[in-house]
Amino acid sequence: MNNKLLRINLTTKQVSREEIPESVVYDYMGGTGYITYYLYKELEPGIDPLSPENKVIIAPGPIQGTKIPVSGRYAIGTKSPLTGLYLDSNAGGFLGPEMRFAGVDLIIVEGKSAKPVYISIKDDKVVIKDAKDLWGKFVYETEVLVKELEREPKMRILSIGPAGENLVKFACTASDNFRNAGRGGLGAVFGSKNLKAVAFKGSNRPSNGDPTSIEQVRKDIVKRAKNAKDDGHLLHKHGTSWLVKVSSDLDHYPTRNWQSGEFEDIDKLSHKEFDEKYKRIRRPCYQCPIGCSETLDASVFDWVEEDRKE
Numbered sequence: 414m415n416n417k418l419l420r421i422n423l424t425t426k427q428v429s430r431e432e433i434p435e436s437v438v439y440d441y442m443g444g445t446g447y448i449t450y451y452l453y454k455e456l457e458p459g460i461d462p463l464s465p466e467n468k469v470i471i472a473p474g475p476i477q478g479t480k481i482p483v484s485g486r487y488a489i490g491t492k493s494p495l496t497g498l499y500l501d502s503n504a505g506g507f508l509g510p511e512m513r514f515a516g517v518d519l520i521i522v523e524g525k526s527a528k529p530v531y532i533s534i535k536d537d538k539v540v541i542k543d544a545k546d547l548w549g550k551f552v553y554e555t556e557v558l559v560k561e562l563e564r565e566p567k568m569r570i571l572s573i574g575p576a577g578e579n580l581v582k583f584a585c586t587a588s589d590n591f592r593n594a595g596r597g598g599l600g601a602v603f604g605s606k607n608l609k610a611v612a613f614k615g616s617n618r619p620s621n622g623d624p625t626s627i628e629q630v631r632k633d634i635v636k637r638a639k640n641a642k643d644d645g646h647l648l649h650k651h652g653t654s655w656l657v658k659v660s661s662d663l664d665h666y667p668t669r670n671w672q673s674g675e676f677e678d679i680d681k682l683s684h685k686e687f688d689e690k691y692k693r694i695r696r697p698c699y700q701c702p703i704g705c706s707e708t709l710d711a712s713v714f715d716w717v718e719e720d721r722k723e
């Protein structure tokens with residue numbers, strides 16, 4: 414890890430890099446740990462979540478970008494416009510590892526741009542760019558357009574759609590097209606800053622840890638995942654649809670906006686129904702042998718398969 418914090422101020426357009434103190438690295442480690450530490454340290458109490466005083470923190474985890482399995486999810490946090498409280502959310506796919514490939518361990522975005530912008534990060538080069546022509550586009554279109562503008566077909570894009578632009582308080586951010594950090598209105602905070610997207614392309618590979626030990630850990634986890642007879646195995650076999658009935662049985666299935674945790678017709682939504690009726694395509698996150706993610710439509714996501722050949 415570089416233990417470097419990238420700070421981007423959208424009001425002043427200033428970009429700076431700061432050392433993350435060693436004590437913070439060891440005590441908070443990355444991901445939601447960093448988000449908790451820096452939000453608590455840097456946000457004034459009582460600020461409006463949709464004001465320039467709020468900040469967005471994007472934080473990969475400490476082993477992200479290595480070959481250790483199931484390390485593909487990144488965290489993103491802010492003060493929530495939905496609850497007025499601390500918020501972190503996370504998403505899988507390939508964006509978190511790409512952030513580490515670009516040498517970034519933590520990003521803090523602050524202030525507010527006067528006009529729509531996106532941030533392009535290619536290794537050491539960080540540029541705030543005009544997003545006038547991207548504003549109003551859905552995330553699928555935004556990803557395609559940013560890749561074209563940057564001439565980087567394999568760039569990873571974190572973006573918002575019209576909901577975030579219009580400050581809908583439960584708007585998500587999205588990456589890799591269908592990976593959403595879906596909680597608490599992160600998309601609205603992006604929109605309030607006139608921030609349409611953050612795009613990453615990196616050419617480095619994280620060097621933390623001893624490669625031999627990492628390879629041993631990787632092999633061990635993959636072996637365990639293959640031989641598992643427990644929840645991991647069922648997730649691999651049925652995808653996340655397996656969790657639907659489990660959630661309802663535990664009284665934890667959000668029914669009618671949480672008026673109940675149990676849904677009476679849950680069998681119609683269960684993995685058995687999906688297994689019988691739908692052919693799905695597995696879409697694992699970076700370095701994940703479980704591969705719980707699935708989609709129905711091959712054509713939209715063909716590029717993911719291309720990525721997996723890397």
Ligand code: SF4
Pocket residue numbers: 483484485486505506696697698701702703704705706
């Ligand atoms: S494919 Fe599923 S189990 Fe694997 S990292 Fe992604 S979300 Fe987690």
